[in-house]
Each structure stands twice: as structure tokens, then as C-alpha cells.
Amino acid sequence: MTKHLQRSGINRRQLIKGLGAASLLPLVGGVTPFAIGGENAGKVVVVGGGFGGATAAKYLKRANPAIEVILVEPAETFYTCPFSNLHLGGLRSMDAIAHGYDELKDRYGVRVIHATAEDVDATAHTVRLSTGSDLEYDRLVLSPGIDIRWNALEGYDEAAAEKAPHAWKAGSQTEILRAQLKAMDDGGTFVMVAPDNPFRCPPGPYERASLVANYLSQYKPKSKVLILDAKDNFSKQGLFMEGWERLYGDRIEWVGLSNDGRVTRVDAERLEVETEFGTVHRADVLNVIPPQKAGWIAERAGVTDDSGWVPVKPETFESQQVEDIYVIGDATVAAPMPKSGFCANAQAKVVAAAIAASLESRPAPEAYWTNTCYSLVGPEYGISVAGVYRVQDGVIAEVEGSGGVSPMDAPDATRALEAEYAVGWYNAICQDTWGTQA
């Protein structure tokens, strides 16, 4: 039995069972938020203030304002990975991808603690913070994003990332890479090392290559982009390649796995990388997007498996391994849903509804998820992928006939419209997540 039931003095699960769940459900659903206040409604700790965590905190409060919600996030300002490629390409300031927590605090009554969650005691239902204090929870939501697998790629450790930035977590890494790109001499080569699946934001490397090429074509026209890829196929591939040819000619070169694209060693000092079959490529700016895993706190909580990612129950995103811990976003195994900010936001809403229901001993509503993801091939050239997902036969499945990517050979007007919608998309999802618009 979970702690909140003991604390609340009356075991509501038992009470409901005794009275017959069906007869009581409408009453509980309609009255609880107002009739039961404070601690009886339950206490939820959310770790991580990105697309997943911030959305979970907000939608928990929207589901039932009486639930005590505490958000733990070290940063006071969160920089989004979406649109960070625009900063790299000189199209958007860092301020314009920065978001804060005022709406969660002031409008929704979420308690925001700027600290790092360092450990989880799942038995005691507590989270240890970097401040030294412990937070108790009835339900825990982990939205820890990704961590880099340092040294999984030979030579690529934290020190190497200062010289050859990954920029796969937005913030100082993004700024280092931007500064390097600006300082690069005309005629230089921007080399990107792209990882094998699964990784955060499947189309992200290719959007980045696009917007770097866009910048180079304007300011350093003799320069090139070389992508060395550990796989043979990538997200929106046909659309990207069509756009690259159209906008950038042969400025972007993509080398896939079959053509010896897989990098096995990085020398960040010399800005060199070596591939599987021994080809050495020298870069003027080196962007290494390395192998990844679930954010570290997920390991501490015992929710990761041998893959380094987190298996979850499809209907609710509760951990398959640890009761009362729900995990969302890039950290989870949620295929065919991609590791995207949009999916993290969508999963957070399912988790918020599932937790609100579980705190009232009701079954979770049926889960739906959507994904909509725009990529900019150029400032006025947008492409998209969409998907609608449900649980079918116990696993997450894309609804047949739904979703898919933008059409090939579309007129310029369609690409321009999708570029415009990409900005609308960014504004909307950030408003929905943090209440802020850049």
C-alpha cells in the first residue's frame, strides 16, 4: 500500500471497494477536488522542468488543484532544444528559446524548487535533493530527459565536449557551437557525427545541418557541411534531401553507415574523427552527437533497464519496474512515438490524468497521444511529421491511416506555410508547457 493512503487516515481504496466502485465513481469524480483539500488529495513530486515535467505539473493542477504538486528543476531558465538549431544558424537569440516557471508558480500553484534531484528511495517514497532535504511523495513523475553516454564513443568525454560540443542539451553547449561556427574561416568544414537510434529528436541533426548550411551559404559560401552517420536511414530523409538539393546544392554531404559513415573514435584536440573502416576526417568545427541514455536520476530510481532507457506501462506511463513512479519523455521506451518534446508534452498529459485518477482510486482514462514535429530546412522552408497513437493489444501503436510526413515535390508556398506553422507550433507548445512565449 502506498504511503498517502496510510497518511490520509482512511483507506479510500478499500472504502470504494466496499461500497462498489461503480456507484461511487461519479460522486468522487465530481466532488473530490472541492470536498477534499490539502494533503488528502495527494502529493506529487515532478523531477525535471522540460517539456514533459512542466506540462505534467501544470496538467496535474488542471486536473485537480487540490493535489500538492512540487516541481524539482535545477535551472531557473530552461532553454529548449527545439529551435536551438535556429540559434546555431543565427536566426534566433538564446533569449527567444528561454522559458521560466512563473506561470506554474503564480497561476497554477505549483511549488517549484530549483535544486537537483540526487536520489530516489522508492520504498520510503522520498526524493533526496541537492539541498540535502528529502521530499515525500505519493506519486513521483520523472521527466529527466537524456544523459550522454560518455566514452561510449572512444575519446568523447566531458572534456572533449568543450572542444567538440554535442549541443544536444540546449544552453551553454549551444552557445559554444555557435561561437565556433561564427569563428570558422570561410572554406572550412562543419563535421557532424550523428548517432544510431534511439536518440533525442530524430530529425534534429538534419535540421541542424540544414540551418548551418543556410548560415554558411550567406556568410561563408566556400564552406561545407559533412554528416557522418551511424545509420543508413533517418527521419524525414526524402524531404530533407530534396530540400538540401533545392536550397544548398552540394553544400551538405551525408555519409551513411553503408558508406563508412559510422564514427568510432573522436580526437577533440585535433578535431579529427575516425570511422569504422579507418577513414580519418578533419573538421574545422566538430559537432559530435553521441550515444545517449535516460537521465541519471532514472537509474537512481531503478526504473531503467539494460538498454539504459525506461520501460513503461503503455496505458499510464507508470514504470514497469517501480510502483508509483511515472516516467515521461525522451527517457522512456515509447516507440513508435519518437523522443520529441511534443511527445513528452503529450505523455505528460496522459500521466497527469492517470495520476489524478489513481489518487482517487479511479481507472485512468484511455490514453491518446499525438506528435507533430516541424523541421526547418531553411528559414522559409518547413517540413513536418505527424502521428496519432493509442494503446492497441497492450502496446503503443500509431493509428492506421493517420500521420505521416509532408508530401514530396510540394510547391514553395506549402514549404513556406509549414515554416510559418513551425513558428506557431513552437509558440503554442511553449505556451502550453511554461505559459511563456518567446
Added chain:
Amino acid sequence: MKRSLRMAVAPVMGALLLTGVAAPSLAEPTFSSEQVALMASGCANCHGTDGRLVGSVPTIAGRPAAVLETRLLAFKHGEPGDTTIMDRIAKGFTDEELAALAGHFAAIDPVDKDDSNNAQEPQE
């Protein structure tokens, strides 16, 4: 999909009051309000929370249910025309779900009266 056993009308008032919605739509009683709210929350990522955002993506809060439903059904069943992405998304929902979504957004006041000045105190 089995939905006939799900909670029907009773919780609608409570849930809608929470989200600050004045007029509940009871047009689609086969889905609980909780269910529709969860389904509808998936629209917010592009249309803003409660479908209220004004921008390049159209605002959907407060538009007549019939208009929204007609548009959604056209996205799903019609020729792809004046949309870039909604045809791909609408195909993920049943006609009944699209009708419920139309009713949900039609009932939302496009003006967010709870914004900023009306903020509640943080609960410590």
C-alpha cells in the same frame, strides 16, 4: 474501442468548472469529460492551452461546434486541400471523437479570464 462503460455525464460539471469553462457541452455523452479533456489536451500543443492561442495556427476555442466538426470531418474524409497537417492528424480519431472535440472547444471562452491578474496564491 469500448467506451460505453466509461463514466458519462456526472463528472462533467466538476471538471469543466476546474478549467474555467462556463457552458459544458453534453452533446457527446459517450465520453467522460475527463476523457474528452485528455483527448483535447493533445490539440493544445499547436493551438495553445484550451485552444486559445492566437497566431499562425488558428484559434479553435469558442468557434461554433458545427463549424469545427465540419472542418474536422473534412480534414479526415475530404480531399487534402486547405491544410498542411490536420488531414494527417484527424485520421487518427473516430468521427464521434471529432464531434466530441468540436463540442469541447466550442464551449471554451476564447478569452482567458484567469490569465495573470487572477493568479492564485502558491500553495506551500
